[in-house]
Amino acid sequence: KWEKEGYSDSQSFQTVIHPDQMYTGNGKVKLTSISESNGYDEEVVLWNELTPEINVKVNAPKEGLYQIHIDYYALPGKITSVERGLQINNKYPYFESRRLVFPRLWANESEQSQRDELGNEVFSKQVEKSEWQSAQLTDASYLNDQPLKFHLKQGSNEIKLLYMRE
Numbered sequence: 606k607w608e609k610e611g612y613s614d615s616q617s618f619q620t621v622i623h624p625d626q627m628y629t630g631n632g633k634v635k636l637t638s639i640s641e642s643n644g645y646d647e648e649v650v651l652w653n654e655l656t657p658e659i660n661v662k663v664n665a666p667k668e669g670l671y672q673i674h675i676d677y678y679a680l681p682g683k684i685t686s687v688e689r690g691l692q693i694n695n696k697y698p699y700f701e702s703r704r705l706v707f708p709r710l711w712a713n714e715s716e717q718s719q720r721d722e723l724g725n726e727v728f729s730k731q732v733e734k735s736e737w738q739s740a741q742l743t744d745a746s747y748l749n750d751q752p753l754k755f756h757l758k759q760g761s762n763e764i765k766l767l768y769m770r771e
Contacts, residue, residue: 614754615669622661624650634659643678645737652768653680659766663757670754673742673764679709681735683771690767691742691755698755704769706745710734 627634627650634656636648643649652659665671679687687707690697697703713729721727741752 615665615667615671615757618666618671620663622663624648627659627661629656629658629660643735643737645676645678649678651680653771654768657768661764661766663762663764665757665759665762668759669757671757672752672754674739675707675742676737676739677707678735678737679707679733680771681733683709685770687771688745688769690769692765692767693755693757694763695765701744701746701749701753702742702755704745705742707738707740710736710738 624634624636625648634650634652637651639646639648650656650659673691677687686709689705689707691702691705692698693702710733711731712734714732715729717729719727719729742755743750743752
């Protein structure tokens with residue numbers, strides 16, 4: 606849509622938003638200590654259903670299309686992927702931004718072949734692996750395999766991440 610309107614990719618611009626720059630509708634987000642950050646090198650946000658949104662301000666050097674990468678750690682003990690929504694300047698830029706999926710990591714419980722009571726080879730039980738991941742925001746329906754691009758105006762933009770489910 607925006608490319609047809611003449612906006613181009615702004616691939617040369619990169620910025621890092623640190624957790625202490627994030628805020629909710631009620632003020633600053635609650636940060637966990639580095640010792641409780643599961644190996645991340647700074648304080649992190651523990652984001653669960655008690656925090657419906659997290660906001661950040663991004664100062665874009667020029668109007669254009671930007672990709673967003675997010676580091677995340679899926680809280681263990683759930684089965685479904687982490688789901689969030691994203692608004693820019695209080696609007697969903699398009700339908701796909703209403704549901705962004707951050708997958709969990711799974712691994713075989715055992716590397717040895719498993720057999721059922723009839724001697725047939727069966728899949729090993731899956732166990733969740735909890736570790737930090739980095740993901741580009743993509744279409745959750747997988748209809749488009751390219752990272753999503755978000756139109757930012759020049760100057761200050763508010764990005765709001767919305768808790769959907771986990």
